[in-house]
Amino acid sequence: MADPSSYRPKPGQIPESPGVYKFRDEHGRVIYVGKAKSLRQRLSSYFQDLANLHPRTRTMVTTAAAVEWTVVSTEVEALQLEYSWIKEFDPRFNVKYRDDKSYPSLAVTLGEEFPRVQVMRGPKKKGVRYFGPYAHAWAIRETVDLMLRVFPVRTCSAGVFKRSAQIGRPCLLGYIGKCSAPCVGRVSAEEHRELADEFCDFMAGRTGTYIRRLEQRMREAAEEMEYERAARLRDDIGALKRAMEKNAVVLADATDADLIAVAEDELEAAVQIFHVRGGRVRGQRGWVTDKVEAVDTADLVEHALQQLYGEERGDAVPKEVLVPAVPDPAEPVTQWLSERRGSRVDLRIPQRGDKKDLMATVQRNAQQALALHKTRRASDLTTRSRALEEIAEALGLDSAPLRIECFDISHLQGDDVVASMVVFEDGLARKSEYRRFQIKSFAGQDDVRSMHEVVGRRFRRYLQEKQKMGEWEETVEPAQEVPGEPAPQAPGEPALQAPGEAAPQPPGEPDEAVEGGGNPLDDDGRPKRFAYPPQLVVVDGGQPQVAAAKRALDELGVDDVAVCGLAKRLEEVWLPGDDDPVVLPRSSEGLYLLQRVRDEAHRFAITYQRSKRAKSMKTGPLDSVPGLGDSRKQALLKHFGSVKRLRAATVEQICEVPGVGRKTAETVAAALAGAAPAAPAVNTATGEIIEDEAAASAPSANRGTRS
Secondary structure, three states: OOOHHHOOOOOOOOOOOOEEEEEEOOOOOEEEEEEEOOHHHHHHHHOOOHHHOOHHHHHHHHHOOEEEEEEOOOHHHHHHHHHHHHHHHOOOOOOOOEEOOOOOEEEEOOOOOOOEEEEEOOOOOOOOEEEOOOOOHHHHHHHHHHHOOOOOOEOOOHHHHHHHHHHOOOOHHHHOOOOOOHHHOOOOHHHHHHHHHHHHHHHOOOOHHHHHHHHHHHHHHHHOOOHHHHHHHHHHHHHHHHHHHOOOEOOOOOOOEEEEEEEEOOOEEEEEEEEEEOOEEEEEEEEEEEOOOOOOHHHHHHHHHHHHHOOOOHHHOOOEEEOOOOOOOOHHHHHHHHHHHOOOOEEEOOOOHHHHHHHHHHHHHHHHHHHHHHHHHHOOHHHHHHHHHHHHHHHOOOOOOOEEEEEEEEEEOOEEEEEEEEEEEOOEEOHHHOEEEEOOOOOOOOHHHHHHHHHHHHHHHHHHHHHHOOOOOOOOOOOOOOOOOOOOOOOOOOOOOOOOOOOOOOOOOOOOOOOOOOOOEOOOOOEOOOOOOOOEEEEEOOHHHHHHHHHHHHHHOOOOOEEEEEEOOOOEEEOOOOOOOEOOOOOOHHHHHHHHHHHHHHHHHHHHHHHHHHHHHOOOHHHHOOOOOHHHHHHHHHHHOOHHHHHHOOHHHHHOOOOOOHHHHHHHHHHHHHOOOOOOEEOOOOOOEEOOOOOOOOHHHHOOOOO
16 A cells, blocks of 8 residues: 555646646556546645545555656646546546446447448447437337338348349349349449438428428329329338337437436446437436546536547437536536537536426436446355355454344434334345334434334334243343343333243234235234344444444443444444444445445434324324224215314214214214314415314315315
């Protein structure tokens, strides 16, 4: 590891001009390329106290052994030179989008004497005009099959073309009218190229003029009573319209634009691009990258623009590029795009209307692409094994943690405080073992105290299971517990039951539940939820949360379970009692697995918290009546019209409702008499007071009408 001060330039040596700089390692390899409006200001920021640098930047400057720079006259030149150097040197610390070569494009080989229409994958070639990329190759072939009726351009390979020319007989497509057969001289090279140009114009979105011209020729043929030619033109028009319908209109003003969206987390980012031409989505592509440098969304957008348009010229760069964040400053990027197109290019964030709605669709695609990438990465057995080994090595474990449990706390400003426990076995989520908790021992917001309670409750249940199976005879709290008696618990915690008894549950919703509603009991009725201990407990948080979890385990005498925490801001791993975190390499599969476990716990906790909040908002006065189901609730409300009239009714009047007996009527009357009447509902549009809500099950939904 190099000391940055050993190669730091002397004061005043770095110019203040715009330029591009390169960091090299001890072997002379370029490991990072960047650009700056002021080289002196930017490079000086790298040679400060290492503690103040982002972890990824710190790794880069300590890996480097030298820095050099090149002065340019404008920021646009700096942008161009940066792209050229990144492409030439492929630096390890620069963001590099892995282009998904599986996306096929429709290609027209205009560089050949007789242009050919075909499906192409991989890097773009000179002399070829591309349309797309498309999601599937069959979509291209369907479109081409429809258009060859009108534009009979050559689609055969060089071998087939040469053989047909030798034998003087065209292939099948030439006989059925889907190829103009230039191989046997039916059309000249100039006429065939004109067909190829018309094909390209139509695919580029200039459809209206060509269809109107065909319609005019069809009418003229009908007037001249050339009905066969008119019918053929009619079928050609229909084929072109069907080809157009395969790309739905998304922007009504026939806009030419590219929409770029980014989905990212701390380690990776996914970019999705929709190519819109003539108001229709003509292609889609996506990339995934590791965030090896400290970048925000605007930086990711700038790198994506370089990757997307670095080799493009002319119409391949659209008039408008819509992005989720504009690079700062935006002028050099806009000028660079305009120079590549040859005319002005607008780079902006959509604010309203169809373009904003379409950007939301592109954003959803980016999020799904990132999730799919993570799923594929997690499903690889070799990768999972390496991740578990890296975790064991980093945390000093004796063996790989085959079972990992992660805990997270969720609340809304201190209300509806809940917790989640997710389980990963062999690096894969085991959703049948997910559990969720309600915080019981106190009210309010205290994540550290909540973590202590939840971890303690989980392992008390584990010790309880061992006791019931005869595997645990020692005391949980030294000198404070008699073997066979319940372990001490936090206030509000259910006591451990004796062997053979069922675990007590609080009234209402079960405290611990399985995602998807799994069965929490074994065949003999015994709880199975906490029978297996993990090798590693991960908590979402830093030192305080880790200390709380460790304290809970120590209080129970559990000393064979490791504990760590993952802090979200810098993805640092904290161990109990350590003042400094463990920083895993950002390319580490172990860090990726810990992050995925933490994110899954957060998702499960916040889902539970939102469901509780939604349920509490929909609670009405009749929901607290024991034994009263939805059918009889609806019958009561239908009979009386509102809760207010039901509250004023006598027991005898309630008994008149079909299906309601006297005992139920007395229970309803007593419950409503004890419940405080709700505040008057107000129509927010008119200001008038509404008499009462019509449904007890969702009173808040009727407090006013939409304006």
